[in-house]
Amino acid sequence: MERWEAACELLGRVSGWVLLASVAAAAVGGAWGRLAEGLARAGLVALVSVPPLRLLALMVRFWREDEQALAGLAALLLVLLGVVVVRHLVA
Amino acid sequence: MESGQAVVVLLASVAMGAVGAVSGLGGGTFLVPLLTLGLGWDIRTAAGTSLLCLVATQLGVRRGLRGSALLDERAGVVLGLASLVGAAVGAELAGAVSRRFLYLLFGVVSAGAAGSVLVQPWLGSSFPSQRGEPRGSWRAGLGLLSMAGAGLVSGMLGIGGGAMNVAVMHVLLQLPLPAAAATSSFLNGVKALAGIPAYWARGDVPSLAAAPAVAGAMWGSVLGGRLLARVPARVVRVVFVPLVGWVAVQMFLRGLGG
Numbered sequence: 487m488e489r490w491e492a493a494c495e496l497l498g499r500v501s502g503w504v505l506l507a508s509v510a511a512a513a514v515g516g517a518w519g520r521l522a523e524g525l526a527r528a529g530l531v532a533l534v535s536v537p538p539l540r541l542l543a544l545m546v547r548f549w550r551e552d553e554q555a556l557a558g559l560a561a562l563l564l565v566l567l568g569v570v571v572v573r574h575l576v577a
Numbered sequence: 578m579e580s581g582q583a584v585v586v587l588l589a590s591v592a593m594g595a596v597g598a599v600s601g602l603g604g605g606t607f608l609v610p611l612l613t614l615g616l617g618w619d620i621r622t623a624a625g626t627s628l629l630c631l632v633a634t635q636l637g638v639r640r641g642l643r644g645s646a647l648l649d650e651r652a653g654v655v656l657g658l659a660s661l662v663g664a665a666v667g668a669e670l671a672g673a674v675s676r677r678f679l680y681l682l683f684g685v686v687s688a689g690a691a692g693s694v695l696v697q698p699w700l701g702s703s704f705p706s707q708r709g710e711p712r713g714s715w716r717a718g719l720g721l722l723s724m725a726g727a728g729l730v731s732g733m734l735g736i737g738g739g740a741m742n743v744a745v746m747h748v749l750l751q752l753p754l755p756a757a758a759a760t761s762s763f764l765n766g767v768k769a770l771a772g773i774p775a776y777w778a779r780g781d782v783p784s785l786a787a788a789p790a791v792a793g794a795m796w797g798s799v800l801g802g803r804l805l806a807r808v809p810a811r812v813v814r815v816v817f818v819p820l821v822g823w824v825a826v827q828m829f830l831r832g833l834g835g
Binding site for chain 1: 654
């Protein structure tokens, strides 16, 4: 679980650096502008994927600690988040 | 966005992220007014960007919390459900209501946040409680309803609503203040994630424009977390209450069309 947490933190840090790289690429301009757009999107997607991954880890931890009700609630949170995202992706 | 403005947004977001972490109000209370009043962004674009910043600042806060027992994950999961529903609805509503209403609501919420910083010392001493105290069912019900309301406001305005979260968890649900504050940061991540898709789908979050704000807020919150221990609470009240009060007045005036 600690490894998972460390991986999430690394992903968060990487997203921060990718976003900074996109700012730098946008500042250069020209052909770098398109790369900047791609980097910005990748950075933001990486960033927003960290909290659900942590929630998933939390759900697994509750399950292992025999707290099925809380694990169920964490799973419900994840499902609801997924529904919100998919609803807007489809629309 | 011009590269000059991107640098301005980046530096301002570092400052706002740090100020938000030090004041305990979160970055949105400062970032949304900066982007709208200072840089002329649309309030919906500012709110959507601020929600992304909320996730980024939560990562910084989380780094500081690692290994601590402050975060009440059980309360976080239960309250997270109410917050999530509120934030998702709030983000949808933000696209439906007028900009003037959003400015007015921001003014009211900022005034409340300034008030909460003022009364913090009395809150801390008047409600001494321990984790695990029995919580009445009416308190739990009201707490869930309040968290849904706080989520709604967060989703509409792009703020974390830390002041609201902490007040509800501490006063109604009787969580100790440090646990309430730590759990609030967990809830902010959930609320932001529930709200972001609606803003993204409406085109209110231009990736390239948001990138410097989000990166700045992330590094700013890390910086603020380090400064937190060195800034006395009295200084926070003296500096931030007038600042947030000023923000409240300015947003209110913008809402009234002044």
